[in-house]
Amino acid sequence: MADDFLRIENVVKSFGTNTVVKGFDLSCGRGEFVSFLGPSGCGKTTVLRMVAGFERPTSGRIVVDGRDLTDLNPSQRQIGMVFQAYALFPNMNVAQNIAFGLTVQGRPRAEIDARVDEMLKLIGLTGLGKRFPFELSGGQQQRVALARALAPSPRMLLLDEPLSALDAKIRVSLREQIREIQRELGITTIFVTHDQEEALSISDRIVVMNAGHVEQMGQPFEIYNRPATKFVATFVGQLNTLNATVSDAGAKTVSIDGQSAAVPSLPASARSGEAIALTMRPEAVRLGAREGDIALNGKVVEVAFLGSVIRLKVDLGGNRIDLDTFNDRATPPPALGSPVTVGIAASDILVLG
Amino acid sequence: MTRPNRFWAWLVFIVGAAYFIVPLVATFEFSLRMRRGVHSFDAYASVFADPRFHETFGYSVMIGVFTIILGIVVVVPAVYYVRLRLPWLKPFMEFVTLLPLIIPALVLVYGYIRLYNSSSLIPFTSSAIGTDILLTCAYVTLALPYMYRAVDTGMRTIDIRTLTQAAQLMDASTLTIIARAVFPNIIVAILSGAFLTFAIVIGEFTIASLLNRPAFGPYLVGIGTNRAYEPAALAIIAFIITWGAMGMIQLLARFAPRTAARTD
Numbered sequence A: 001m002a003d004d005f006l007r008i009e010n011v012v013k014s015f016g017t018n019t020v021v022k023g024f025d026l027s028c029g030r031g032e033f034v035s036f037l038g039p040s041g042c043g044k045t046t047v048l049r050m051v052a053g054f055e056r057p058t059s060g061r062i063v064v065d066g067r068d069l070t071d072l073n074p075s076q077r078q079i080g081m082v083f084q085a086y087a088l089f090p091n092m093n094v095a096q097n098i099a100f101g102l103t104v105q106g107r108p109r110a111e112i113d114a115r116v117d118e119m120l121k122l123i124g125l126t127g128l129g130k131r132f133p134f135e136l137s138g139g140q141q142q143r144v145a146l147a148r149a150l151a152p153s154p155r156m157l158l159l160d161e162p163l164s165a166l167d168a169k170i171r172v173s174l175r176e177q178i179r180e181i182q183r184e185l186g187i188t189t190i191f192v193t194h195d196q197e198e199a200l201s202i203s204d205r206i207v208v209m210n211a212g213h214v215e216q217m218g219q220p221f222e223i224y225n226r227p228a229t230k231f232v233a234t235f236v237g238q239l240n241t242l243n244a245t246v247s248d249a250g251a252k253t254v255s256i257d258g259q260s261a262a263v264p265s266l267p268a269s270a271r272s273g274e275a276i277a278l279t280m281r282p283e284a285v286r287l288g289a290r291e292g293d294i295a296l297n298g299k300v301v302e303v304a305f306l307g308s309v310i311r312l313k314v315d316l317g318g319n320r321i322d323l324d325t326f327n328d329r330a331t332p333p334p335a336l337g338s339p340v341t342v343g344i345a346a347s348d349i350l351v352l353g
Numbered sequence B: 001m002t003r004p005n006r007f008w009a010w011l012v013f014i015v016g017a018a019y020f021i022v023p024l025v026a027t028f029e030f031s032l033r034m035r036r037g038v039h040s041f042d043a044y045a046s047v048f049a050d051p052r053f054h055e056t057f058g059y060s061v062m063i064g065v066f067t068i069i070l071g072i073v074v075v076v077p078a079v080y081y082v083r084l085r086l087p088w089l090k091p092f093m094e095f096v097t098l099l100p101l102i103i104p105a106l107v108l109v110y111g112y113i114r115l116y117n118s119s120s121l122i123p124f125t126s127s128a129i130g131t132d133i134l135l136t137c138a139y140v141t142l143a144l145p146y147m148y149r150a151v152d153t154g155m156r157t158i159d160i161r162t163l164t165q166a167a168q169l170m171d172a173s174t175l176t177i178i179a180r181a182v183f184p185n186i187i188v189a190i191l192s193g194a195f196l197t198f199a200i201v202i203g204e205f206t207i208a209s210l211l212n213r214p215a216f217g218p219y220l221v222g223i224g225t226n227r228a229y230e231p232a233a234l235a236i237i238a239f240i241i242t243w244g245a246m247g248m249i250q251l252l253a254r255f256a257p258r259t260a261a262r263t264d
Helices: A044-052 A094-104 A109-122 A138-150 A168-185 A196-202 A220-225 A230-235 B007-031 B042-049 B051-084 B087-102 B105-116 B128-156 B160-169 B174-203 B206-210 B216-226 B230-253
Strands: A006-015 A018-028 A033-037 A059-064 A079-082 A156-160 A188-193 A205-210 A213-218 A240-248 A253-256 A259-262 A275-280 A285-287 A293-305 A309-315 A320-326 A339-345
Touching (some): A006 A044, A018 A044, A033 A044, A044 A059, A044 A079, A044 A156, A044 A205, A109 A138, A188 A196, A213 A230, A259 A293, A309 A339, B051 B160, B087 B128, B128 B206, B160 B174, B174 B216
Parallel strands (some): A156 A188
Antiparallel strands (some): A205 A213, A240 A253, A309 A320
16 A cells, blocks of 8 residues: 555564564555454564554654654544453443543534444444443444444554454454444554454455564465465464475475475575475365376375365375365265375475575 | 251351350340330430430541542542552552551551641641541541452452553543543442441541540440440440441442453
């Protein structure tokens, strides 16, 4: 996105001697949905809290819509936020919770009522304005929290793991609803999560973070299919790693458990006899080899039925490889112990640093 | 499945209950003996007819109300700030708020008299109103262990930090946050502390007596030294007031705002 609605410029955050965010940069377009993805302690929430104003950067700048927010208090930033723990005011009903920001701003009663009705409609809870938070399900409470954050028309929306406290099924439906609402309002949104599936499914762009720095930034398709580092490849999605030995560096052939295979993407720095690791996604491996595939023989050692997908584990004679096949009612999965040939498209092999 | 033998549990309960109830029943029974040969409420009538009872009780109620208000104004923001901004100070707060239980009231009041006598820089004791203010402050200190713990427990049940941050983002001032997002959610805890404070103030003798204020505690003691049946009636009345306060705490607990950490 070109207009850089949000710019986070070389932001560093230290707590004492511990630097938790190490030079974070991000440019984010108006109306974009960006997810911060990473394991616990990677600094993603700290960056979000710095955007919200709950933490001050040790150095660096945060600019929203051309205005430097770095030293402003949270109340001066016009930013809405949804927290993991719902954070609805227990003493207020749904309508009062949604109206809180507008009431604090001293807006006229009629305007507040109209806005509350509009928000209730937006989150699909029309008619539940009089209910108290304890009378709502977790998903409903989080929708009210979203409406409360959006009611004062903030310039940006921050979502701090808003789905983490919910059951799996509700998580999926609520994330779809959040994305729908975000698209409808066109509000720039930052979503913090440690769940890769969540990030992949709803983001325009994903920022993968690790140990306080950005590992990779890009669209979900790009992050998943072209991971820039081994960390991204292993953290986002599943990854097979095959230990091989370079048999002829010039001819780009390797030996995997005694079976020979040509790997065109073998790096030029590889030397004959050198041990290397070849990685690929489970869906890049298939039962049976096509022309041009690397074909490897092995036997099935595990069959996991996951519904629409069946995940097989195949022993190649030392290396074990996971592969996914679609569930086909007419074709039962191979039996445990049965010999199979697996095919890997050479172009799907990832050679990571 | 066989039912567990509850004999010993009941025995311990009955012995424990008897330890508290028997003296109370005996006191009540004695308070009814004022008229020779029959049980009557004459002692109670005598107490209620005494203008000193009304004066001292009214005075203590007034001091109690001011103590509660001052206690809330001091304790609620203090607990809020310690939980939110200075959590490392919590052990120190725990220690300080326990001091009134360790330091005898007698030591406390002598300290006050030395510090705030009529020839000191802040001569609270040089006027009745000044002494009333000093007495109120002393009672706030005395009730601090109870008020602090009640408020602290109340704040522990709600996520103060996140509620505050949510309110801050919506442009709410600290005063608005405390008044609208925190206070209503801990009101029951505050009232628990308030009723405990009230119970302490109504029965307190040492400080009121040494500051020479017309409180209910010194009146109770005074009656006890020169009457026979009225002190027993007053003891029962004091018990009823205290139990009424405790009952109110139980009753109000039902109206506490409920939190809702649901996952569905």
